[in-house]
């Protein structure tokens with residue numbers, strides 16, 4: 001599960017004014033008191049809209065995120081690795097379903113969200129628009145991409161919206177396995193032949209910067225941040241999360257005997273933080289706008305999977321209708 | 334995308350984590366009927382050792398209390414503290430009570 005500060009539109013003022021001022025004050029007081037908001041409670045339109053957008057983008061990311069790794073299931077080098085990868089990809093599908101359910105509690109039908117994704121109108125995490133070129137990429141994704149996702153998601157377990165927070169708790173419990181299997185895979189390659197080690201280094205080189213971009217734009221550019229912080233939808237800033245991720249990940253990479261593709265990366269003794277070089281946000285924006293290495297391929301694969309499954313959905317509905325009819329006839333006898 | 338709007342009904346899923354414990358709400362899913370909902374619940378909500386039994390109920394069949402009436406329905410215990418054992422002062426010399 002992978003959330004990202006994807007949207008840079010400012011919240012609409014008109015909708016806000018429509019909400020009763022007193023209700024807004026009472027709502028904020030509940031949030032400030034760390035009370036959870038549940039589906040049927042009153043909430044400002046902007047709060048609902050923000051959550052629908054964030055949770056559905058998050059769900060789409062889980063679903064699209066199955067594609068780069070699914071790509072390697074049939075090519076896993078051993079039965080053990082194949083079972084692990086299958087279980088991981090299945091988990092990601094499950095994460096997508098928990099999140100769609102959470103978004104549905106806000107009144108948006110599942111079919112509408114799926115339609116938006118397939119029509120190319122919905123956003124999903126930029127990270128899944130990069131290709132998985134070698135087996136080492138599966139290790140790098142588990143270690144770095146799931147690692148970054150965990151960093152992002154742990155604070156979301158305390159999100160003010162109950163159903164989202166509960167889905168996140170469930171997801172976080174499952175993510176740790178994803179990260180550990182990835183790191184273990186990298187470790188095996190790093191301790192292997194020189195060719196295997198080269199493969200691991202190449203994967204780290206390609207996945208490092210995209211992983212850092214998963215935390216979204218810098219706080220200085222993120223328009224949504226302050227309102228979302230006040231509503232306790234977001235609880236830690238993008239830059240703080242990114243720094244935390246770098247600080248825990250760099251020593252893990254050094255343990256593998258690998259290097260990071262950032263010549264400016266250095267430990268600042270005074271603060272104890274690993275300082276990094278500038279992030280290429282033009283690449284990030286290009287991918288979000290739909291022009292990454294795999295955007296078209298991912299959407300095409302999603303649409304094909306949905307179209308190929310149409311007969312299953314139709315058959316299941318027809319079967320259920322037949323059984324219901326039979327039961328009604330029996331009851332009438 | 335002709336069939337997109339042919340939405341399957343929503344089901345709420347309850348899982349008993351082990352015998353002796355009550356079923357607990359874990360989430361929801363879409364399915365054509367109850368049999369399918371229970372089967373899908375296994376894959377969606379029990380991929381690890383989360384449960385030994387599943388209940389599913391159509392979300393539309395659940396009747397919920399109105400959150401706006403929360404205060405009148407669940408009046409805070411502040412006014413009914415005498416319903417709690419701690420309300421009663423018993424000398425410490427009195428045992429087993």
Ligand SMILES: [Fe+2]
Pocket residue numbers: 001002062091092095171175
């Ligand atoms: Fe996930």
Ligand SMILES: [Fe+2]
Pocket residue numbers: 001092146149175178
């Ligand atoms: Fe994951």
